[in-house]
Amino acid sequence: MMILIMVLISFLILVTILGNSLVIVAFIEDKRLRNRSNFFLLNLAICDFFIGAFCIPLYIPYILTGRWILGKFLCKLWLVIDNLMCTASAFNVVLISYDRYLAVTMAVMYRSQQYHHFKTVLTMTTVWILSSLLYSPAILFWEYLFNDSSFSEDLCLPAYYYNWHFLVAASSFDFILPLLSISFFNLSLYWNIRSRSRSKHLTAMHLSSSNTEGMQQKPYKIPVAPFPNRQNDLQETEITMVKTSLHHMLKKHRSKKAKPTWIEIDQGQTSNIRIVKLSQDKKIAKSLFVLVCVFGICWAPYSLLMTTRAACHDYCIASYWYDITFWLLWINSSINPILYPLCHESFRRAFTKIIYKYVKNAS
Template sequence: MVIGIISLSCKKFLCNIRPLSVGERATAERVDVMLIASNYSVNLSDLALGSDLPPSPFSLAQKIVIAFFASVLSVLTVVGNSMVMISFKIDKQLQTISNYFLFSLAVADFAVGLISMPLYTMFTIYGYWPLGPHICDTWLALDYLASNASVLNLLIISFDRYFSVTRPLTYRAKRTTRRATVMIGGAWGFSLILWPPWIYAWPYIDGERKVPERECYIQFIETNQFITFGTAIAAFYVPVTVMCFLYYKIWRETKKRQKDLPNLQGGKKHDSSKRSNSR
């Protein structure tokens, strides 16, 4: 009897089952899609909440102050160097050999103000790097390229002034636009060889990227002390030492000429008095 009742109940249940219509099937599919999207958004929110972002070392007020002053410096750098480049291009009288070096220096400083300073300010305020490894390497490559080119352009200017003061006759004859262009190209070429290729290639040389995801620095600075030491000497210490030496020599030459100037003026007065007496 019990088996009969169960059999009858199952038959009634099976009889009530019917295939879904087109509208009901579409409604069910929409519900399934909504459930999948809801689960996906929940998973993303869980990942976001669970991500271990380092805290910023600055308070809100400090962030505002840093952002304000950094923005002012960046804008002044970009606008000032833009005015130098525009003036050089517009006014033909400014296109002298010395100003070619200043134009190259303005280009390097313009890149620093436009690219390097804003991204470094963001990195400082956040306390971590939020833009990923590819933009990190590109920023580092442009930053070190422009900064090193700026230092080398200053070095070229110091050489130009040194030879102009110490060898005014012979150097002026050799001081051509072509030679100035070659010197400027050498400064940019050396900077291009020294930094960007190694910044991009070093993770492959090491076999892996050892810079953490939320950090941004040159990998070989942390993993190879010899290369760090060599690039620091070639990019900064040698140019600065040579510049200091050249400007010291320029100062010595200028002081020497200032001491010789009264004697030269006295000799000219003596010769003029002799001529007047002979007449």
């Protein structure tokens, strides 16, 4: 049984490190991936990489011997990094969900901020700061502030291990609020897509009736201010309501001296662009739904049992149930590279190039 457990843990470490390393390398190698949404995916990959490269390996001697043999300093460091990375991973999931929510519901505003890297990096830094403030001070100073150091040196546990008041408050921030947030974004996307689907059907019926009556609509001309380093804007499917969106873009970029380009769009083209955009947004909504389910499955058991175990001091829950829920958090870090970057075609292309390059160099 111990051999089987070690094989499974080794496989988990390998998958977590390789999956998240591939995301980080792809982001470094391919400059086309360096936009706002992919920066947040990079932030998530960094968290999950450290869980696979540092947190899980240091826990293996604990499993084999049943006691902590690496000293108090490494115990504190392990607890700080483990809680920091898990919390930052949860907060990054919320950030990614919010980013996708903006991409669908406020496409024009979102697009104008895609390459404002300063704001993106500031947001990423804020995630790390908030994550470090949740558990790290309690891990480092709890026993000194409350004179509570009742654990043996053979155990590596935080001093608040049995303080269920603190655990309930902390789990509200690292599980309940993130779950409510991503659920809200998912439901908002669902209603947005549903209303646009109805609008699409009404538009299709209107165009059909217009064609039967032999009425031809004249194409309307819309001035579009050109964007730097962005070609074939109309071929991209990130425009929601073409006529109003393009006018809004013109207002946003009036300060630029470039002359506007006149583009003719008839109602049929507008309808086709909306349909393609709608299908992409449906894919985003489906991926967010999977995200909510996986996040809930991996985090809910641990958050529930952690507070219950602390309240009854381990008398009401068997220790192996706590271990199972504890491992679910780490398994989430190995699943994240599959849930996020591998769902993006741009990342898949980058992964293929990196693997091909590695195999070619190896041969």
